[in-house]
Amino acid sequence: AHVPYSPLRFSKDEMLQRSQQFYQLMNKRRSVRFISSKPVPREVIDNVIRTAGTAPSGAHTEPWTYVVVADPETKHMIREIVEEEEEVNYKQRMGEKWVGDLQRLRTNWVKDYLDTAPYLILIFKQIYGIHSSGKKKTHYYNEISVSISCGMLLAALQNAGLVTVTSTPLNCGPKLRVLLQRPANEKLLLLLPVGYPTEDATVPDLKRKNLEEIMVFV
Amino acid sequence: AHVPYSPLRFSKDEMLQRSQQFYQLMNKRRSVRFISSKPVPREVIDNVIRTAGTAPSGAHTEPWTYVVVADPETKHMIREIVEEEEEVNYKQRMGEKWVGDLQRLRTNWVKDYLDTAPYLILIFKQIYGIHSSGKKKTHYYNEISVSISCGMLLAALQNAGLVTVTSTPLNCGPKLRVLLQRPANEKLLLLLPVGYPTEDATVPDLKRKNLEEIMVFV
Numbered sequence: 001a002h003v004p005y006s007p008l009r010f011s012k013d014e015m016l017q018r019s020q021q022f023y024q025l026m027n028k029r030r031s032v033r034f035i036s037s038k039p040v041p042r043e044v045i046d047n048v049i050r051t052a053g054t055a056p057s058g059a060h061t062e063p064w065t066y067v068v069v070a071d072p073e074t075k076h077m078i079r080e081i082v083e084e085e086e087e088v089n090y091k092q093r094m095g096e097k098w099v100g101d102l103q104r105l106r107t108n109w110v111k112d113y114l115d116t117a118p119y120l121i122l123i124f125k126q127i128y129g130i131h132s133s134g135k136k137k138t139h140y141y142n143e144i145s146v147s148i149s150c151g152m153l154l155a156a157l158q159n160a161g162l163v164t165v166t167s168t169p170l171n172c173g174p175k176l177r178v179l180l181q182r183p184a185n186e187k188l189l190l191l192l193p194v195g196y197p198t199e200d201a202t203v204p205d206l207k208r209k210n211l212e213e214i215m216v217f218v
Numbered sequence: 219a220h221v222p223y224s225p226l227r228f229s230k231d232e233m234l235q236r237s238q239q240f241y242q243l244m245n246k247r248r249s250v251r252f253i254s255s256k257p258v259p260r261e262v263i264d265n266v267i268r269t270a271g272t273a274p275s276g277a278h279t280e281p282w283t284y285v286v287v288a289d290p291e292t293k294h295m296i297r298e299i300v301e302e303e304e305e306v307n308y309k310q311r312m313g314e315k316w317v318g319d320l321q322r323l324r325t326n327w328v329k330d331y332l333d334t335a336p337y338l339i340l341i342f343k344q345i346y347g348i349h350s351s352g353k354k355k356t357h358y359y360n361e362i363s364v365s366i367s368c369g370m371l372l373a374a375l376q377n378a379g380l381v382t383v384t385s386t387p388l389n390c391g392p393k394l395r396v397l398l399q400r401p402a403n404e405k406l407l408l409l410l411p412v413g414y415p416t417e418d419a420t421v422p423d424l425k426r427k428n429l430e431e432i433m434v435f436v
């Protein structure tokens with residue numbers, strides 16, 4: 001069945017103002033790697049995950065699982081898995097060029113935030129689904145859909161005044177999947193530590209491309 | 219160089235309220251396939267693309283190009299390319315199962331919105347970059363980064379009261395790349411028609427999974 005669509009209605013002036021304010025808010029987002037242990041209300045986390053769940057997905061498959069880890073022992077086990085693999089990544093797997101490209105970010109394999117952040121959000125993509133009959137269900141474009149959903153999650157975190165760093169722990173997926181007891185159809189896509197920044201948090205002094213560099217008008 | 223991070227500061231109550239309001243706004247988003255030809259201020263489009271450009275990206279490569287098409291003739295040429303390929307997709311390439319999975323959405327290969335929408339946004343991922351020396355520059359995780367950026371674009375459109383449908387025109391990438399004169403390192407990821415919904419726009423009567431179905435708390 002199809003139903004009428006109920007549009008939002010803003011005046012031209014409102015649209016202009018809203019689009020500019022939203023840009024300014026999002027433009028203040030930075031990947032923050034120094035996260036305080038100050039507690040964050042659980043309900044805010046629920047709301048940002050709900051927001052991620054409003055994303056579009058290929059053929060409405062909603063192929064995402066958001067695992068939110070608040071338990072300190074589990075966070076520490078995640079840290080051990082990630083740091084062990086990341087040390088090998090930096091020293092061997094990534095190669096000189098990749099490590100060089102990351103130098104100005106000063107990232108390395110030591111990740112205090114995996115212990116200190118009140119929440120770690122591990123985002124799994126469901127590479128296929130399972131029908132009630134047990135048959136496999138195809139998840140078209142699952143990685144794109146889950147990444148779009150993550151973009152909405154990042155917008156929601158920023159809107160709420162929380163920080164994170166979008167991270168892709170190379171080679172840690174299988175161990176983290178087993179630790180968190182996720183089924184075989186789920187693959188780790190991203191790991192986001194979430195909380196407030198520490199008082200003395202710093203960020204790399206990066207510039208963003210301007211509109212002319214990213215948009216072509218025809 | 220690293221610089222201090224300037225955090226947003228909201229009280230707990232503000233965070234709760236903001237996270238809930240943002241969820242409610244985003245939850246009203248739907249993929250709309252009936253788009254009016256009513257003009258949309260260009261500045262709003264500029265602001266939503268600027269917002270997309272604030273997304274994180276692997277090693278800060280910003281591997282996205284947003285091609286915004288307002289020219290009616292180019293829109294029509296895009297429509298011809300997409301409908302021709304999509305007819306073959308639906309009749310041959312996608313197979314019975316995929317077409318069946320789309321039945322409740324009632325989508326097919328006829329896409330009026332490619333003519334009627336005031337803007338078509340074609341999102342290209344740069345699968346590699348090019349240094350000023352001419353050497354190739356690796357774009358780590360470019361598809362994930364561009365999809366995250368698209369999630370932020372969708373949030374920005376919804377916030378401004380505009381509609382779109384996230385679409386992946388299967389097999390049209392090479393022809394559209396040539397039509398729009400994009401270089402070989404750019405591959406089409408998504409095509410988003412943007413505008414106001416038509417007065418009588420309808421949407422499939424879909425439900426979204428609830429929080430318990432998408433979140434696991436540890």
Ligand SMILES: Cc1cc2nc3c(=O)[nH]c(=O)nc-3n(C[C@H](O)[C@H](O)[C@H](O)COP(=O)(O)O)c2cc1C
Pocket residue numbers: 054055056057058059060061141144145148247248249250251323325383384385386387421424
């Ligand atoms: C990666 C991706 C590809 C999609 N491809 C198409 C498409 O080619 N054509 C279309 O009409 N809708 C497409 N959609 C839209 C989905 O069908 C839609 O998001 C889903 O049915 C849920 O509906 P909603 O967006 O209204 O919540 C796509 C969505 C995503 C995320």
Ligand SMILES: Cc1cc2nc3c(=O)[nH]c(=O)nc-3n(C[C@H](O)[C@H](O)[C@H](O)COP(=O)(O)O)c2cc1C
Pocket residue numbers: 029030031032033105107165166167168169203206272273274275276277278279359362363366
């Ligand atoms: C797909 C993706 C993967 C990333 N992987 C990592 C990572 O493993 N570790 C890390 O510290 N940052 C990672 N980042 C963060 C980027 O380095 C960061 O977004 C970029 O430097 C731009 O900075 P900004 O987010 O503050 O604008 C990743 C970002 C994206 C989008």
